[in-house]
Amino acid sequence: MRVLILAEACNPDWTSEPLIAYSAAKALADYVDVVVVTHARNRSAIESHGIGRAKVVYLDTEYIASPVHKISTFLKLSAASRTALRYPVQLAFEYEAWKYFRDDLRENKFDIVHRLTPISSAQPSAMSVWSPVPFVLGPINGGLKWPSQFSQELRREKEWLRYVRGLKDLLPYAKSSYRKAAAILASFEYTIDLLPKDVRERVIDFPENGLDTSLFHSVRTKVSRDRLSFLFVGRLVPFKCVDIALQAFAASASLRKHSFHIIGDGPDRMRLEQLSEKLGLQECVTFHGWLPQADVSSWMREADVFVFPSIRESGAGVVLEAMMSGVACVVTDYGAPGQLISQGCGLKVALGTRQELVDGFINGLETLVADSSLRDSLGKAAQEHVAAHFDWDVRARKIVEVYKWVLGKRSEKPDFYTSLNE
Numbered sequence: 001m002r003v004l005i006l007a008e009a010c011n012p013d014w015t016s017e018p019l020i021a022y023s024a025a026k027a028l029a030d031y032v033d034v035v036v037v038t039h040a041r042n043r044s045a046i047e048s049h050g051i052g053r054a055k056v057v058y059l060d061t062e063y064i065a066s067p068v069h070k071i072s073t074f075l076k077l078s079a080a081s082r083t084a085l086r087y088p089v090q091l092a093f094e095y096e097a098w099k100y101f102r103d104d105l106r107e108n109k110f111d112i113v114h115r116l117t118p119i120s121s122a123q124p125s126a127m128s129v130w131s132p133v134p135f136v137l138g139p140i141n142g143g144l145k146w147p148s149q150f151s152q153e154l155r156r157e158k159e160w161l162r163y164v165r166g167l168k169d170l171l172p173y174a175k176s177s178y179r180k181a182a183a184i185l186a187s188f189e190y191t192i193d194l195l196p197k198d199v200r201e202r203v204i205d206f207p208e209n210g211l212d213t214s215l216f217h218s219v220r221t222k223v224s225r226d227r228l229s230f231l232f233v234g235r236l237v238p239f240k241c242v243d244i245a246l247q248a249f250a251a252s253a254s255l256r257k258h259s260f261h262i263i264g265d266g267p268d269r270m271r272l273e274q275l276s277e278k279l280g281l282q283e284c285v286t287f288h289g290w291l292p293q294a295d296v297s298s299w300m301r302e303a304d305v306f307v308f309p310s311i312r313e314s315g316a317g318v319v320l321e322a323m324m325s326g327v328a329c330v331v332t333d334y335g336a337p338g339q340l341i342s343q344g345c346g347l348k349v350a351l352g353t354r355q356e357l358v359d360g361f362i363n364g365l366e367t368l369v370a371d372s373s374l375r376d377s378l379g380k381a382a383q384e385h386v387a388a389h390f391d392w393d394v395r396a397r398k399i400v401e402v403y404k405w406v407l408g409k410r411s412e413k414p415d416f417y418t419s420l421n422e
Helices: 017-028 041-051 062-075 078-086 087-106 147-159 162-169 176-180 188-192 197-202 242-250 270-277 293-302 316-322 335-340 354-370 372-389 390-405
Strands: 002-007 033-037 055-059 112-117 135-140 183-186 203-207 229-233 258-265 285-289 303-309 328-333 348-351
Touching: 002 078, 017 390, 033 041, 033 087, 033 348, 033 354, 041 303, 055 087, 062 087, 078 188, 112 390, 135 176, 135 390, 162 197, 176 188, 176 197, 183 188, 183 197, 183 270, 183 372, 183 390, 188 335, 197 203, 229 316, 242 258, 242 270, 242 316, 242 354, 258 293, 270 285, 285 372, 293 316, 303 354, 316 328, 316 372, 328 335, 328 354, 328 372, 354 372
Parallel strands: 002 033, 002 112, 033 055, 112 135, 135 183, 183 203, 229 258, 229 303, 258 285, 303 328, 328 348
Antiparallel strands: none
């Protein structure tokens, strides 16, 4: 089976979407004949690290990518708003890919065209329409509504394009790209719910994040200790709501006896440090700033509880890392974290008002302080769940099953959450 993978963003030195695409393509190349087409900016990183058995073609679209980047920088747009303005860049990239590969595609030298990036569901694909061979889209993610209880955080995030998100349906190929796709991999129910109803039979619930289980896997030997280690990892931005965790610690005499480590940096750091000092948490809260991934994995192996109060999380790869490290997780039950934490793999706090979240986290965290056997069982179940479904090698084999289904080599529609040996 020969697969052409479109991944404008594909880079092992970066995080999030570029790293997801790189990891997925590299893993897929162990099972099918893969040709990755990506932007020329990724060449040095890919050639430095290698990409397994995959072949790579580099295309240069700086003639449009550079002006868009300058506009985004000048306007000081948020990450979400930058994504919305990148559609012309993606359209140009797919056009260049079509020109490069159209003869091969017309001669059926590829069995499948698979677009891995962008992940945003708001960016249609022209190649879905142009390709004469079956087209697979995704995993895509997007459309998670901002909780109405946290409008102040929305204003601080400056995601003004969210108010006109519906205009995406007016973009070229907005409807036809989904209708032409042979399979659509979509992350979680909130993304699927926004897709056209007439394509649902070709949609598979398939989260975009995967994990290098060799880095985060650990055989945890629990050491009994009086002072537990609580951990948060992530960007310090408004919607992560680290202040909710700080307020939970401040309001609980039980929690203040333990240590809370915050790894990450961002525009909210100074405000959070000031809040921690105001709440009198100097003895239990430590801000570590950004740390290398290897250090983060070490902290996760040592942590007793992972605290993640984010109120609008679409991917939540860091939650998978904590789960694979065997840490008991307490998360807000909204968006990706609530979907990733399946039954028996962690504790979920119902989304509510700010005070209701604070109270919910106090209850969940105090429950884990008092019950070491529950911490152990949740951590073990989480680790087993992630290993069974989110390891990059496992994910690659699940995607190959999608390819087989698209090509008529498998009759039953694949299910991401069904183990491969079932």
